[in-house]
Amino acid sequence: MTFSLGLNGTEATRTKRRTGGDFSPYSGMCVTCLDGCVGYCEIAKSAIRGKEVIYPQPFGTTTSASQKDYPVDYSHFNIMGTAVGAVGIEADPDKAIFPAANIETAIGANKDIKCRFPAVIAGMGSTNVAANNWEHLAAGAALAGVPIVIGENVCGMDPDLELENGRVKRSPALEKRVKAFTEWYQGYGIVAVQANVEDTRLGVQEYAIEKLGVEAVEIKWGQGAKDIGGEVKLNTLERALQLKSRGYIVLPDPEDPAVQEAYKKGAFKEFERHSRIGMVDEESFHKRVEELRKAGAKYIFLKTGAYRPADLARAVKFASDARLDLLTVDGAGGGTGMSPWRMMNEWGIPTVYIQALLTKYLDRLAEKGAYIPPVAIAGGITLEDQVFKGIALSAPHVKVVGMARGPLAAAMVGKTVGERVKAGKVPTEYQKYGESLEQVFIFAEELKNKLGADLFAKLPVGAIGVYSYFERMAQGLKQFMTGARKFNLNAITRDDVAALTREAAEITGIKYIMDIDAEEAMKILG
Template identity: 55%
Template sequence: MNLHRPNANEALGTKNRSRNVAPQSGICSRCIDGCAGNCDLFNATFRGRELLYPQPFGEITAGADKDYPVDYSHLNIMGYAVGAFGVDPDPNVATFPAVDTETSFGFKNRVKMKVPIFTGALGSTDIARKNWEHFAVGAAISGITIVCGENVCGIDPGLELDSSGRVKESPEMRRRVETYRRYHEGYGDIFVQLNVEDTRFGVAEYAIEKLGVETIELKWGQGAKSIGGEIKVDSIERARELKKRGYIVTPDPDNPAVEAAFRDGAVKQFERHSRLGFVDQESFMKEVERLRKLGAKRVTLKTGAYPMRELAMAIRWASDARIDLLTIDGAPGGTGMSPWRMMCEWGIPSIYLHSMAYELCRRLAAKGAYVPDLAFAGGFSTEDHVFKAIALGAPYCKAVCMGRALMIPGMVGKNIQKWLDEGKLPSTVAKYGSTKEEIFVCYEELRAKYGNEVDKMPLGAIGIYSVTEKIRVGLQQLMAGARKWRVDLISRSDLAALTEEAARVTGIPYVMDAYREEALTIIDG
C-alpha cells in the first residue's frame, strides 16, 4: 500500500497527465515523448529547485498529505452513562456549558488560557507578516497564546543594529508584540522564539529589555522540516542585504552567473535559510540560565519530529532546566514554506511521537523527577483532536499547538472584509448576510464586551475568535460526554484504540478490551 504518491501535488501546482501512475515513483505509467506536462519532473526540467517548495510563496500555507498507518483518527473518545468528575452528579448542574475549558502551564509563573489551544510559530514568512494583526488580535481576544516565530528581527527591513551587530530596534518585532498586548487580558501570552541567528542578533535581549516580553522559546525544530526556516525574496538587493546579515541565501546573489540569470528573468526569487542548530546539554542549560538572568519569566522549548533519542534529550533536559513548556511537534508538517517532499517524508508522525513522549514522561515521573508541562502539535484542527491529544498525553499534556487551523480563519476573515469593501461577497458567505454583523455569529457578543472598539478589530481576529469558540464549545460537549468537567481530569482511560496496531503504538486499550474486566464483573455478579 502506497502511503504517499510523489511527482504531482496541488501544493506544487502539478498533476499527472495519465490516469494510471506508478505508485512508488509517481511517474505516469505511459510517459509520452512530447507530453506538455504538468508533473513535478516536467516542471523541474526547466525550473529546477523551485519545485522543492509549495507555490506560490507568500500566498499559501501548505500541509503534507501523507496517509500514515496509524493516526489520531484511530482513537475514539469514550462516553459514559455514570459518574461526574469535577462537578456534582446532578442533571441540573452537570450540563455541558458548565464544563471548564481553562488550562495553564508553567513551572513557577504559570500562564492561564481560556481554551487549551495556541498558535504555532508565526515567524518570518509573508503569510505571518501580512496577517499578523488578524492573528495577534484574534489570539488575544480568545484568551490564548501566540508564538512569534524565528527570524522576525533578522528580516525586518527597518532593523537597526548596534556596533556589535545586535538588535537596537526592530519595528516589526515591536509591532507584533504591541498588537497582541493591545487586547491582552491576562489569558495567554506572547512567546518570542529564538534560533541560531536570533541568538546572534541578541533578539532575546531586545525583546525582554525593550519590549517587556516575558516568555522566550528556544527552538530545536518543527514537524514541517528538519532544517532551518526559509523564506523567499524577489529582489536581488534584498537577497544581498540578508546575506550580509549572516543568513544563508541561495542561489548566491553575489555570483555573477546568478546575477545574469536574475537580469534575464530566469531566477525570479532567492531563498533565505536559517542555520541548523546543534544541541548539547551543557550549552542548553547555560542558555536557559542566561535567558532567566536577562529577565525572562518563562523559558519554553519547541522540538520537532526527531527520533526517540532526541525526544528523550528534550524531555530530560527540560526537566533538569525546569522548562515551563515543551512543545512536541510531529510529522507531517504544515508551513508557510518548507520543502514539500521533506514535509511528506521525514520525521516521526504525531501519534507515534506523542506516544513516545508519554512513555518517557511516565518513566521520568517514576524516578521522582520533575516532568515539564507538554503541548502536542502536528496536524490538529478540531475539538476532538484537542481532547484526544490531551488524553493521550495525560496528565502531562496541557494544551494543543495548532498551525494552519488557526491561520485559516484569520485569512478568511481578512478576505471577507476585502469582499465587503468591494461589494463582491462570494455566495458561500453572502448566504448569511451582507454585513459583518450578519455574517459573523460572534460579532454582537464581542460588541457587548468591547463596545464600539469591536468595529476597530480586524475581521480576521473575529474569525479566529469564532473558530476558538467552536472548538471551546465542541470540547465542552466531548468532555461532558466523558463526564469530565475540567481539562486536568481528562485521562488516557477516556480513549479506545480502534485497531490493534493503534493499541500497540499508543498503549491505549483496544476497543474490545476497554473496560472488559468491569463489564465481566457486572455480568458475573
C-alpha cells in the same frame, strides 16, 4: 495499506500526471511516460525549473501539510462516553450540562499563564503568509485567550532593522508583532518570542525582553514540517544582498557577478534565504537558559520537532532539568508549509508515534519524581476531537495542544470575508446571513459588546474569525468532555479514548476498543 501516494503530481507543487489516476504507485510516474510530453508532473517541471519545484506553490501565500497517509493517526482512536456519574461536578442532570464543563487550563512552571482554551498557536515567523495575517491572528489569539509564539527570523527579515555591534537595536517588525497581541490582551494567554541560530546571534530575545517588555521566550530545535532551517523567497537583488549581509544563507549567491547578471536577464526571479541548523548540546542549552533568565525572561519554552527518539529524550530531560515553562513537541506532517514538499511528507516521526514515545519518556521521569514541565503536542491538530485526543493520549502531562494552520486559516478567511463585508461586497456564501459584520459573523456582536463600539471598529477584522473558530472548538470540546463525564481537563485520562486497531493499541498502550472495560463488564453481568 498504502502509506505514500507516490507523489509526482500534487496541487501543492502545481504539478499533475498526464495519465491522471493511472500511475506507478511506487515512483508516482505516469504508467506510460510519453516522448513528446511538454511536462506537467514534478519530474518534468524539475527538468525545466529545477530546485524551484522543491517547495509548495505559490510560495509564501499558501500553507501546506503532508499528504502522506500515516499508518496510525488520531482518527484511529475514538473518545469513550459513559452513562454513569460525573467527575469534576456534581452528578446531577441539572448541573452536569456541557456549558458547565471547564476547559480553562494553565501553563508555566507555576501554572500562572492562564488559557481560556487548551491551545497555543505555534511559532510562525518571517514568511509572507504569517506577516500578512499576523495582526488578525495575534489579536484573535488575545481575545480567545490562548498563547501565541512569534516565530523565527522576524528581526533578521525586517527591512528597517537597526543593528549596533551586530545586535538588534530596534526592529519595528517585531515591535509591531508584539503589540498586535498585547494591545488586545484580556488577561489570558501570553506572547512569546522564538529564536533560531541567527536570532540568537542577533540578540533578538534579549531585545524583546529588555525593550519590548516580552516575558516569554522560546528556544527552537525544529518543527514537524522539516528537519532543516527555515526558508523564504526574496524577489529583489537588493533584498538578497541585504539578507546575506545579515548572516543568512542566500542562494544563489547574490554577491556573484554572474548570478547578478543572470538575475537581471530574467533567468530566475527569486533568491532563497535559508537559516542554519542548530547544534544541540546539554551544556550550551543550560547556559542559554541561564542567559535568558539573567536577561529577565520570566518564562522559557522549548519547541522541538519530529526528530529521532534520542532527540526527543534529550528535549524531555533538558526541559525537566531546566524547569522550563512549556515543552512543545511537533509531530511530522504538520507545519505551515514553507518546507520542501517531499521532506514534509517523508521525514520524521508522525504525531501519534512521537506522542506515544513522549508519554513513555514523561512517565519514566515522573516515576523518578522529576519535575514534569507543562507539555504541548502539535502536528496537524485542527478541531476539538483532536484536542481531546491529544490531551487524553498523554494524560496527565499534556496541558495544551499546538496549532498553526487552523488558526491561520481562520484569520485569513476572517480577513477576506470581513474586508469584503466592509466594502459592501458580501460573498455569495454568506449573503443569507445579512450585510453587516454583526450579521455575517456570529460572534461579532458579542465582541462589539465586550470591547465597545469604538474599539471594535479598530479590531483587525480577521480576529473575529479567529475568535469565532476558538469559540466553536470550545463548545465542541465541552460536549466531548460531557459525554465522557469529565467536567474539567485535569479529569481526562488515557482511559477516555480507545484504539480502533490492534496496531494503534500496540504503539500507544491505549486499550483496544474490544478490550476496554472487559473486567467491569463481566462483573456487571455476574
